Amino acid sequence: METRTYTLKDISLNICDGVHNTVIDDENGDCLLLSAKNIQCGRIVFDENTDRKINRELCNKLKKRTKLSKNDIAITTVGANVGDLAIVGDGSENYEFQRSVGIIKANTKIADPIFLFYLLGTNSFNYYFHVIATGSAQPCLFLGTLNKIKVQLPPIPTQQKIASILSAYDNLIQNYKKQIEALQTAASELYKEWFVRFRFPGWQTTEFENGIPEGWxxxxxxxxxxxxxxxxxxxxxxxxxxxxxxxxxxxxxxxxxxxxxxxxxxxxxxxxxxxxxxxxxxxxxxxxxxxxxxxxxxxxxxxxxxxxxxxxxxxxxxxxxxxxxxxxxxxxxxxxxxxxxxxxxxxxxxxxxxxxxxxxPPEKVQQQFSERANSFIAKAELLSEQITNLTQQRNLLLPRLMSGKLELK
CATH class of the missing domain: 3.90.220.20 (DNA methylase specificity domains)
Structure with missing residues (x-):
């Protein structure tokens, strides 16, 4: 496959990191200030309990420098997980990043951002990020180093075809993850129904003593x-x-x-x-x-x-x-x-x-709960195994597609 070598600086409209200055939180703010911990498994994960809140005015001010928008690539630049990546999705107007996250805005005339995300997410690049990260207290991937990283890119139409194939795998993986979450929620709700609300089998005819069912x-x-x-x-x-x-x-x-x-x-x-x-x-x-x-x-x-x-x-x-x-x-x-x-x-x-x-609870009630809960868990475990297999297949595809061992259709 025909490719050309570029530096990240060559193929990017902007490479920067998040805010460096001290930021005052606003508990009533409607925007978020995220950090490296929010980048997980290729996605930006939000936590309403721990994410910092800032006001809209400050968020818009920070965006004048980062120009954060959909399909930008967020990369962890500080800490043990240096090199972890995520694609910025919908809703980017509602958050910004701290300095522990770098932002790569691809020049779409040269680099398809989704393809670039998959390329930088390969094991070889992840290993390379850890090798070139420096710092005495903790690993740091500096912007100057990031700009000089070299990548090999095929023509844009080829990049888009490869990105489409790999995205199909990720969409299926995300679908399975949602199913797992639903199954785990069902098991948790079953526990609450039986052992918190006390609506277990036979509860209608059970007497209560000292706030718990008789016999418990x-x-x-x-x-x-x-x-x-x-x-x-x-x-x-x-x-x-x-x-x-x-x-x-x-x-x-x-x-x-x-x-x-x-x-x-x-x-x-x-x-x-x-x-x-x-x-x-x-x-x-x-x-x-x-x-x-x-x-x-x-x-x-x-x-x-x-x-x-x-x-x-x-x-x-x-x-x-x-x-x-x-x-x-x-x-x-x-x-x-x-x-x-x-x-x-x-x-x-x-x-x-x-x-x-x-x-x-009595042994019989526990056994009944165990059987019901394990039926949910078994289905979730099977889906988890399928996710592992799909992830491995996806990770093997990119180098094979790039090398021409697999033909693009």
């Missing part, structure tokens, strides 16, 4: 399961790492949207497990992050171990179902965070975890 109990976590901490093998010993044992840290759950998790970003060896405080836990262990931050929760899809940032629970399934405890922790995240303590950062200790009280 309140028990401490330490009496319904084993609370297990974790540990980290020495990072100075290579023999402890890159083995076959899945090892999890709270960071691994930061962007996890699935109920079940099978592994984190790192594995350890048998020797690493033996020489640390990490402990193997069985499938269906309820994994709860106990610090930095408190409240991430997942179920183990297979035997797994964690670092010291977890206080996990191996349930006594004759008393409590893992999926029930999973949703109990999810619904009570604010409470868990409120009881955490510590001088450096809030933390749930093992003794605190054991004392936490949990409402225990």
């Amino acid at each position: 109990k309140v028990e401490r976590i330490g009496n319904v399961g084993e609370v297990i901490g974790g540990g980290t093998p020495s990072t100075e010993n290579e023999e402890y790492w890159d083995g076959d044992i899945p090892w999890l840290s709270p960071v691994d759950l930061s962007d996890n949207t699935n109920v079940y998790v099978s592994r984190g970003s790192k594995n350890i060896t048998e020797l690493g497990l033996k020489k640390s405080s990490a402990k193997m836990m069985p499938k269906d262990t309820v994994l709860l992050s106990s610090r930095a931050p408190v409240g991430y929760v997942a179920l183990a899809k297979n035997p797994i171990c964690t670092n010291q940032g977890f206080k996990s629970v191996v349930c006594n399934t004759s008393v409590i179902q893992p999926i029930y405890l999973y949703y109990y922790f999810r619904m009570n995240k604010n409470y868990l965070q409120s009881i955490a303590s510590g001088a450096t950062f809030p933390e749930l200790s093992g003794s605190m975890m054991k004392k936490i009280k949990v409402l225990l």
